[in-house]
Every structure is written in structure tokens, then in C-alpha cells.
């Protein structure tokens with residue numbers, strides 16, 4: 001301790017020094033406890049989960065429904081669930097792609113498949129037909145994966161159609177699809193709803209303002225629904241990935257090129273599906289968890305403004 005520090009301490013009444021010491025000990029204790037808890041959580045989610053894989057059809061039911069499943073994360077989720085013995089119902093907007101993916105899954109994993117053509121951007125009218133096609137199937141897992149992301153830009157440039165498409169695809173589809181399957185899961189006391197949100201749900205993102213807000217909605221809804229379902233047997237999982245190399249991220253090569261923090265969709269889904277039943281809220285991929293842990297030590301204001309500055313630069317260059 002320096003002379004100056006010693007003199008300052010002598011100036012303080014003894015009681016105050018004691019309180020300051022206690023505050024210091026509590027703060028260090030909290031940081032240590034959070035770090036240990038974080039490491040234990042990560043080991044449970046990414047190591048233990050892979051070692052003790054459950055039988056998905058037995059735990060949840062025979063069929064999995066995956067929305068937005070002809071490409072990217074949805075297609076990889078469908079393949080990973082089929083690999084684990086689930087029959088797969090694919091819901092997407094392009095019949096040719098649907099049939100191609102269904103055939104690939106059937107021949108590779110020897111499970112049953114079914115397809116429903118639906119454009120989630122159209123909103124309410126599509127759900128009557130989807131409900132009919134779900135009837136009679138033992139739906140064990142619903143993966144609310146479908147999502148859209150338009151090119152970055154200021155809010156004023158979005159058209160009315162853009163806004164309603166965002167709401168219908170990223171927000172309403174999660175609610176409407178969950179509403180179709182959850183009552184039966186609650187009745188059977190088994191099933192899982194997996195909502196694919198994003199790490200963007202943690203931070204408001206300038207120029208992706210509607211996207212990040214829609215993902216904050218998905219995360220908040222998932223957490224509330226999980227509380228509601230409690231120990232009913234119907235699980236609700238929220239998956240909040242960082243960047244994954246798919247069509248969605250193709251606008252920016254920094255987050256599209258596969259690398260340490262950017263898995264391929266197959267690598268991501270392999271990891272994320274294994275966390276089902278082991279983590280209620282997860283990034284789904286260990287490197288994304290690491291990234292998020294670091295971001296969360298920084299002030300939100302700093303993250304939000306530096307992201308905006310980075311996007312300002314990119315948008316200027318692309319003009």
C-alpha cells in the first residue's frame with residue numbers, strides 16, 4: 001500500500017473502511033460466482049448434453065415441425081432431428097425446394113416426411129391449412145425457425161409491405177404456430193417448442209431496428225411461456241444464435257464466411273439440437289456463448305453506438 005493510500009485510509013472512520021472492505025469482498029465474490037456458474041452452464045449445455053443424448057421421439061413425440069426449412073438453419077435443424085429419429089414436417093414457401101429437401105431427408109435418415117407450402121409473410125390466412133395438415137400427427141417438437149432480414153437501412157426506407165412481412169414472419173408465425181401445437185402438448189404432458197431468436201435480441205441494432213426488435217419479442221415471449229408451462233411436460237426453449245453462414249448473412253462477408261465465430265448451418269444445428277432438454281435459453285453454439293459473455297461485460301450504450309458507427313461506415317462504402 002502506498003503512503004498516500006495509508007494516509008487516506010487513516011482519514012476514514014473505521015466503520016466506513018469495514019463497509020468498503022465488505023463491498024469489495026461481495027463484488028469479487030459475485031464476479032467469481034458468476035464466472036463459475038457460467039463455466040458450469042456451458043459444460044452442461046455443450047459437453048454433458050452431447051454425452052447424455054435423449055431419445056427425442058420417446059421424450060417428446062414422433063414428429064417435428066420445422067418452419068422455414070428449405071435452407072439455412074431450418075434445413076439443418078430438420079436434418080439433425082431426422083438423424084435422431086424424428087419424422088419431419090417441413091413448412092416453407094417453395095414447393096420444389098420442399099420436395100427436394102423432404103426426399104433428401106427420407107432417403108438419408110429413413111424417417112417419414114411431409115411438406116406444407118405456406119408463405120408466412122401472408123399472415124393469418126395460411127394457418128387454417130397448416131392446422132389441417134398437423135391433424136393426426138403426434139407433434140413432439142415445433143421449431144419456430146422461419147425468419148427474414150432485409151438489407152440494412154434506415155427505418156424511413158421500409159415500405160408498409162416490409163413492415164407487415166417482418167411482423168408476420170418473425171413475430172406472428174411464432175405465436176400462431178405455437179398456438180396450433182401447444183394445447184395438445186400440454187394435454188399429452190410432453191413436447192417442446194423451440195423458438196429461434198438471435199443474439200440480436202440482446203442489443204437494439206441501428207439499421208436492423210425491426211429485426212432486432214422482433215427477436216427481442218421472440219426471446220421475451222419464449223421466457224414468459226416457459227414460466228407459464230412450468231413443469232407441465234411441455235418445454236419451451238429459446239435459441240439465440242450469433243452469426244451463422246447462411247443466405248441470411250450473405251449481405252456481409254465479415255459475418256458470412258465460415259470461421260471460429262461463424263459456424264456453417266449444419267455445425268450450428270448439430271450443436272443446437274443437442275442442447276434441447278438441457279438448456280432453456282441458449283445461443284446454441286459454444287463460440288457464440290463465449291462472444292455473448294464478452295459483449296455482456298461491456299456497457300450496452302457502447303455496443304449499440306459502436307455497431308451503429310460500423311454500419312454507418314459500411315452503408316457509406318456501399319453507396
Ligand SMILES: NC(=O)c1ccc[n+]([C@@H]2O[C@H](COP(=O)([O-])OP(=O)(O)OC[C@H]3O[C@@H](n4cnc5c(N)ncnc54)[C@H](OP(=O)(O)O)[C@@H]3O)[C@@H](O)[C@H]2O)c1
Nearest residue numbers: 068070071072073093119120121147198243244246247248
Ligand atoms: N443466419 C444467422 O446468422 C442467424 C443468426 C441468428 C438468428 N438467425 C435466425 O435463424 C432463423 C433462420 O435463419 P437462416 O439464416 O437460416 O435464414 P435463411 O438462410 O434465409 O433461410 C430461411 C428459410 O426460411 C424460408 N422462408 C423465408 N421466408 C419465408 C416465408 N415468408 N414463408 C415461408 N418460408 C420462408 C426460406 O425459404 P425460401 O427457400 O423459400 O427462401 C428458407 O428455407 C431466422 O429466424 C433467423 O432470424 C439466423
